[in-house]
Amino acid sequence: MPKYFYTGQLVDGQQVSGSLQATHPEDLQNRLLARGVFVTSHRVSKGQIAQFIQSQLHKKEITRLTRQLAALVSSGITFNEALRSVREQVTDRALGSMVEEIAESIESGKSISDSFGQFPLSFDTLYTSLLHAGEVSGTLDKALERIASYRERSEDVTKKIRAALAYPLLVLLVTCIVLFVLVIYIIPVFATMYQNFGSEMPLLTRKVVTASEFIKEHIYLVLSAVFFVLLSLFVGSINDRVRYYISYLQLKIPFLNRISIKIVNARFASTLGVLLQSGVSMLFAVEVAIATTGNRFLRKDLSPLISLLSEGKSLTEALERFRVFSKTLIRMSAAGEKTGQLGKMLSKAAEFYESEVDHDINTLTTLFEPIIIIFLGIFIAFILIAMYLPLFNLMKNV
Numbered sequence: 001m002p003k004y005f006y007t008g009q010l011v012d013g014q015q016v017s018g019s020l021q022a023t024h025p026e027d028l029q030n031r032l033l034a035r036g037v038f039v040t041s042h043r044v045s046k047g048q049i050a051q052f053i054q055s056q057l058h059k060k061e062i063t064r065l066t067r068q069l070a071a072l073v074s075s076g077i078t079f080n081e082a083l084r085s086v087r088e089q090v091t092d093r094a095l096g097s098m099v100e101e102i103a104e105s106i107e108s109g110k111s112i113s114d115s116f117g118q119f120p121l122s123f124d125t126l127y128t129s130l131l132h133a134g135e136v137s138g139t140l141d142k143a144l145e146r147i148a149s150y151r152e153r154s155e156d157v158t159k160k161i162r163a164a165l166a167y168p169l170l171v172l173l174v175t176c177i178v179l180f181v182l183v184i185y186i187i188p189v190f191a192t193m194y195q196n197f198g199s200e201m202p203l204l205t206r207k208v209v210t211a212s213e214f215i216k217e218h219i220y221l222v223l224s225a226v227f228f229v230l231l232s233l234f235v236g237s238i239n240d241r242v243r244y245y246i247s248y249l250q251l252k253i254p255f256l257n258r259i260s261i262k263i264v265n266a267r268f269a270s271t272l273g274v275l276l277q278s279g280v281s282m283l284f285a286v287e288v289a290i291a292t293t294g295n296r297f298l299r300k301d302l303s304p305l306i307s308l309l310s311e312g313k314s315l316t317e318a319l320e321r322f323r324v325f326s327k328t329l330i331r332m333s334a335a336g337e338k339t340g341q342l343g344k345m346l347s348k349a350a351e352f353y354e355s356e357v358d359h360d361i362n363t364l365t366t367l368f369e370p371i372i373i374i375f376l377g378i379f380i381a382f383i384l385i386a387m388y389l390p391l392f393n394l395m396k397n398v
Contacts, residue, residue, distance in 0.1 A: 008037040041241060058095050058122055063151040065090065065099070070144035079140060080106050098122065111135060125288050126150070126271055133278040143278055150274050153354065157266070160358055164365040168372050175376040182383055184219070187212040190387045201390050208386040247297040259360045264293045265329050266353035273346030283309055298324055315342065328352065 006028065007017040016037055029039045065086050072082035083103045090096040098119055105115035113132035116123040127147055134143025191209045194201050201209065215222055250260040271292045275285035283306060290302045301324070308318040316334040319325045329349050336345030 006032065006039050007041050008032060008039045010036055010038075058092065059151075060155065061090070061092060061095055062122060063148060063155060065095075066144055066151065067148040070141055070148055073144060074141035079112060095122075112140070124292075126275070126292055129275060129280055129284065129288055130278050133275075133280050137279050139278075146274050146278060150270060153270065153350075154267070157263070157354055157357060160361055164361045167365070168368055171369070171372060171376065175380065178380065179383070182380075183212045183215050187383075187387060188216065190390075194390050197390075202386075204386045205389050208383060244296045244300075247295040247299075250295065251297065255364065259357060259364065260295065261324055261326075262353050262357050262360065264295050264298055264324060265326055266350050266357060267293050268325075269329055269332075269346045269353065270350035273343045273348075273350060276343035276346065282315070286315075326353075 007015065010016060032039050068086050068089070069079075069082050072085060073079055077085070080103055083099060083106070087096060087099045087103065090099055101118070102115045105118065106112055111132070112135055113128045116131055117128040130143045130147050131140070134140040187209060191201075191212070194205070251257045268289045272285050272289040275288060276282070280288075286309060287306055290299055290305065293299060293302070302322060305318050305322065308321060309315065314337055316330055316337055319330050319333055329346075332345045332349040333342065336342035339345075
């Protein structure tokens with residue numbers, strides 16, 4: 001179970017801090033709230049950061065492992081035998097050790113879902129909830145198939161987003177390398193040549209040469225600053241407060257907000273559809289679906305949805321209260337409730353939005369690529385003009 005360091009306030013306003021183990025940040029907040037502590041900030045322990053990185057690296061391997069388990073269990077092999085068989089094929093030492101602990105936990109008498117739940121960063125609430133539903137209903141093979149299919153679809157969307165960003169980032173990297181070579185090696189050569197001519201350099205050229213000399217003299221400082229910025233971005237990417245503000249910005253930036261909302265609709269519908277088809281209760285399924293939307297700002301904003309359902313509202317009536325849910329999703333929810341096939345209709349809605357996200361990402365990439373190439377081209381041209389300007393002046397004087 002992850003360990004969190006937290007700071008918070010008591011009812012009387014007194015500041016408190018400490019550490020506590022919890023399955024996830026919401027669990028931490030609920031546990032401390034029961035003690036009368038309102039959490040103002042929290043962070044994962046250093047050891048947990050390493051575990052977080054490890055869990056990200058294991059994502060594809062866990063999906064493959066789940067698919068293998070589904071095939072073995074459906075063929076009539078007991079779950080523990082299937083788990084031991086899969087363990088032999090796992091090459092990663094850390095993941096193999098995790099699977100070994102899960103197998104030992106099941107053999108000691110713990111339930112399958114609880115055994116997997118000991119590693120919440122690798123096997124989230126959705127994973128363990130579907131396992132629990134499969135255990136209770138005796139359809140563990142189908143539960144594993146649903147988990148594998150859900151993870152494969154989710155990873156496919158992530159892969160498309162990364163592929164869309166790969167080319168612009170590659171162009172940016174190459175341009176940065178070219179600029180580095182220009183600033184460190186080429187500009188000083190031109191500066192020395194112009195000084196030997198004894199002619200006064202134009203203001204623009206002097207500014208560029210001064211910047212080049214500063215970077216060259218403080219190269220280690222500049223590289224350290226770049227490293228610090230990249231490290232800060234990485235640490236910030238796993239910090240809850242930073243991710244909350246990033247989620248907020250995603251909903252405010254034009255065009256990007258459209259994609260973000262469609263991703264939220266796709267993930268919400270996909271998770272809820274899978275859970276409902278597995279026999280999970282509506283309230284718990286919605287709670288898990290909200291947690292898997294991927295947008296921390298909306299996760300907080302959607303929390304009243306559970307209260308509306310608790311009051312007896314239908315899912316369609318509850319969704320209509322929130323602007324983030326599209327009319328298409330609401331209509332498909334209504335159709336699903338009328339026909340008694342809500343889970344299937346939500347899964348179809350998820351497929352529709354996943355194709356929409358794919359189309360929008362391709363459109364964004366098509367627009368973004370020329371813009372970044374033009375911008376970087378102008379920047380490089382600016383430097384080249386600054387360096388060749390004295391030559392033009394010399395040619396006029398000849």
